[in-house]
Amino acid sequence: MKALVYHGPGKKSWDEKIKPEIKEQTDAIVKILKTTICGTDLHIMKGDVPTVTVGRIIGHEGVGIIDEAGSSVSNFKKGDHVLISCITSCGKCEYCKKAMYSHCEKGGWILGNIIDGTQAEYVRIPYADNSLYPIPAGSDEEALVMLSDILPTGFECGVLNGEVKPGDAIAIVGAGPVGIAALLTAQFYTPSKIIVIDMDDNRLNVAKTFGATDIINNANENAVEKVMSITNGKGVDTAIEAVGIPTTFELCEEIVSAGGHIANIGVHGKSVVLHMETLWSRNITITTRLVDTVSTPMLFKNVQSHKLDPKKLITHHFRLDQIVEAYDTFGNAAKEKALKVILTN
Amino acid sequence: MKALVYHGPGKKSWDEKIKPEIKEQTDAIVKILKTTICGTDLHIMKGDVPTVTVGRIIGHEGVGIIDEAGSSVSNFKKGDHVLISCITSCGKCEYCKKAMYSHCEKGGWILGNIIDGTQAEYVRIPYADNSLYPIPAGSDEEALVMLSDILPTGFECGVLNGEVKPGDAIAIVGAGPVGIAALLTAQFYTPSKIIVIDMDDNRLNVAKTFGATDIINNANENAVEKVMSITNGKGVDTAIEAVGIPTTFELCEEIVSAGGHIANIGVHGKSVVLHMETLWSRNITITTRLVDTVSTPMLFKNVQSHKLDPKKLITHHFRLDQIVEAYDTFGNAAKEKALKVILTN
């Protein structure tokens, strides 16, 4: 089969690889129908993720068809259409029992990281019963690719952890794909104000179309002052960090109201300064989270009932064998006005 | 001044009464601008509410202008436009400190019950600082009358207590004003299915327009079978009882799923049969509540941000001095296709 292979920092190619096989009876082999590229994949390609070794097939998102199921797999059979979760869950360790699948003792984020991933014609999914979701006939499978990672990440790390409530004023710092995912799913809770902050006017305009009540370009506006003006000087009930750098995290510290939440989504490479000298007395809650994908069934329901339209996130389409070109487009997201790309096998 | 006075079962009139005065320095006198009639007022008029004595001025909803404020009132001054809460809260008893204002030791539901109410040109509001809400200039005050009782009741007793969550399937039994209030505010949490059950086709059609995904007329359809068919045989995550009779409560017992909620809003005059022989093992939560009006500030925000449109509930308008006629209309709600009436002073 063909697959996208990481050959070290800056090096990748669309190679011939051996088709994966069942290793444990809880595995399934899935033929990929649709996949996509994640911001994390760009980090991997730069050599920033040390757990990814040379020769690895990348990718942790996608939908496909069961090609073969191990004898202990009971929820799926050959021919079933499935959504692949970016998080693998064994269903029987201490963390899985607490619904903290991200920290599964035998799973977690392993796809396209420490085992081969989904940017390939076939992929082996361990613990298939707990790591795949059935797709009913007639579903829009392209839209569902957004449920592998980006939507549960924006929702769980940003919206759920941020405890967004009806009537709240919230801010989302960063209007990339995961910030937009937070924007779409925050509306499940009907906040009264959703302020989106970014330095790219195109993304801000997209955010406005998708439900932002206010947008701030912090390349040329004072974000703190503007947030305070919108919130009568109080700050936001929830500040969602969707970038992953010290500056944006510290911006969240400045715009959160007394009693409010900072919900981190961003993947950070450095420590940040936490201003405890002001925050200690402000009754603040700060959360971090690697997505657990516990919300996938709920997101699925809201896609089916048309309360959530994940297609909004898709800006570009490619054939799977054009994936190197797709990486170029996604890697120049600002210039290409790209949010998420779809690769069809 | 003029006011609507209860003269015993079946007897009421628009009478001359003495204008109320400040009794405690925490009181305010409010000149009524707009008021309405509640289903509870119809019960009072039938003689069903023994705490209401002959001579009482009825009514517990409305907006008005501060005519006079006691010396200990600090949040309001003469001329301020205010929303009157149906629940009076002293702000300093054990229950008020737990945000359970409905059980305030000196307040609770007293307006138009054990003290004179709002269907009058003026009303005395005890503990004004905790029982009134400021109305900003430019607000639609007619819409805000719906925030005195009906919207917080539907929201707190039905939606909040029922723990409605994104993706849930819920049912609302009863499409009268309070059921419709639950329907409007349940959408704050983006359930995937909202089934409304009633015996009046007009009300069901209104419900459909206001966001119901499914409607069932249980005068001529088997509601249990239809709910099970809509929910793949599981039943609803939350069943909201918005009628107040044994039949509808027991219907909720039949349609709630394992792990689900029954949230009672209805005012009951009789006991109901609780089928513990089937429910004991089904992990069900049943809640009752007299509205606390703790959600009024949030509802206010969502009205201002156009996430909630309370005017949808208003079907008829009268001058305040036409109130006896308004009672006739509201008392024949099905025939008159009435939800809420507005009385303007």
Added chain:
Amino acid sequence: MKALVYHGPGKKSWDEKIKPEIKEQTDAIVKILKTTICGTDLHIMKGDVPTVTVGRIIGHEGVGIIDEAGSSVSNFKKGDHVLISCITSCGKCEYCKKAMYSHCEKGGWILGNIIDGTQAEYVRIPYADNSLYPIPAGSDEEALVMLSDILPTGFECGVLNGEVKPGDAIAIVGAGPVGIAALLTAQFYTPSKIIVIDMDDNRLNVAKTFGATDIINNANENAVEKVMSITNGKGVDTAIEAVGIPTTFELCEEIVSAGGHIANIGVHGKSVVLHMETLWSRNITITTRLVDTVSTPMLFKNVQSHKLDPKKLITHHFRLDQIVEAYDTFGNAAKEKALKVILTN
């Protein structure tokens, strides 16, 4: 092997049966070391549980040693000492993912019910990885038998569902084994008053020794009056029903305070009268639950740290082959002053 077999209402015997074998690769065969008898087993023996058919081996509690593990079992191997949960969990259905194991689509309460149980020399445990717990060397295995059912039942259905909090006044109606289990585990949350109500003075005295602050014999005292006197006329924050008959449930309705909880543990055979005509406005929460055994790992930790002493519940010891005699003792609990019996293989 030998096992206790149900032969129809009133008939049971200690019979020779075929030793169970692995049927699915997720099964384990456990050699029983210690088991016990549950109140539910007495109901079965009377013929009250229609799912139990003639020829069934009874029992759903116990500790043992893994005799054989299916090839897909990864948490356990031959020779491991294990605690058997009364609830079987597949770990991969919709309910298991919500930690509602009691309603597992392939499990739930099946042991000694629709498949053979633990009152035998060997038992087959389906989905062993999710239905057994490892016992570290040096543990008191007799005490741990109390964690199969009685302690998680008292804790989850009574204490957790009842939301017992520090400082609360609570009442436990029924001082049988499950009421005592609620009494022991309620103390995890340090309520200020724990009132135990029963008609058996011996059990009440036991309750007093185990931490009850007040006891009421409602055979000869007015329980409602006495509870009101203890709670300054307010009633209890949480009333735990641990009997399962209409009288005791209705007693809970009378003693619960405004804003309080009724947490049902009892197995009910009949409907009860729910006094909605008084409860509708009292902000009450009523819960039902079949134990999910999600709290077993926590209970294990608190046994190991000596915060919980389950041995207190054990009053009688027998050899496993004396089980018919043990049933007689447990069946005359009041006369024999029995709480839980231990049967040793």
Added chain:
Amino acid sequence: MKALVYHGPGKKSWDEKIKPEIKEQTDAIVKILKTTICGTDLHIMKGDVPTVTVGRIIGHEGVGIIDEAGSSVSNFKKGDHVLISCITSCGKCEYCKKAMYSHCEKGGWILGNIIDGTQAEYVRIPYADNSLYPIPAGSDEEALVMLSDILPTGFECGVLNGEVKPGDAIAIVGAGPVGIAALLTAQFYTPSKIIVIDMDDNRLNVAKTFGATDIINNANENAVEKVMSITNGKGVDTAIEAVGIPTTFELCEEIVSAGGHIANIGVHGKSVVLHMETLWSRNITITTRLVDTVSTPMLFKNVQSHKLDPKKLITHHFRLDQIVEAYDTFGNAAKEKALKVILTN
């Protein structure tokens, strides 16, 4: 009357001052019976709290007798014995309605800060109905002084915010008065392990006596290694920071388990380094809080039911006119083995 007055950094004296008078009808004048000194008072005396101006009477803790009550005070009358809360609450602003009294728009921490405090023969308490608690006859009033600040602070900021649960492993970093208050109240939730970390052996031994299961002197032991060894390499479910310096906060970052909580109590003067490069994916919750004193009624109940013994915190006694000497003792806490001192008027 006499009072302790701040005269600038390092300068204080026991001076003659004018007895306070009712300014607003919601005020009460309280004659002090017992008071104490807080760690915050030491900071004030060093000049570290810029809101405290020269001439201010210090102190925010104590019990006393109502000497005079304003006409709008309804919960108290002359002669009533009362507990003074360190937090003043108006009961009618947005924050008070959310039970976030620490941020009350007209109150919060004002006593002995921006208005005169309790280290005096008399003190004026604004909003007396919401800022005082009645003391029943026969109570141990000395013990109750611990409920003005130290116990609700340890409980709310450390234990409640840290979401301590039965079976948890927790660590308390800092065994000063507030750390010990967290230690005493954490036991309301029956954690299985309570590790206390400090650099003073005396305080650690006190902690051991008061319920710590493990103690670590991090002056001469590697706290991270030892915590990991006690918790099987996982870290603690909750790390409570009770010091207020960068080193101890960062220690909490290192010892918290995946999915765990860092609950800050310490008053910080500097920013800390937050290691988001490791924490971003660990599902951590960090909280800050200025005590709201919402738990005072619960703490009161648990003192009365002997579930909490606040006297354990009291190590030294003085007459109120010996307060300068008492400051010396409390200021040399390590040498004097002092936790809390009591000053009797």
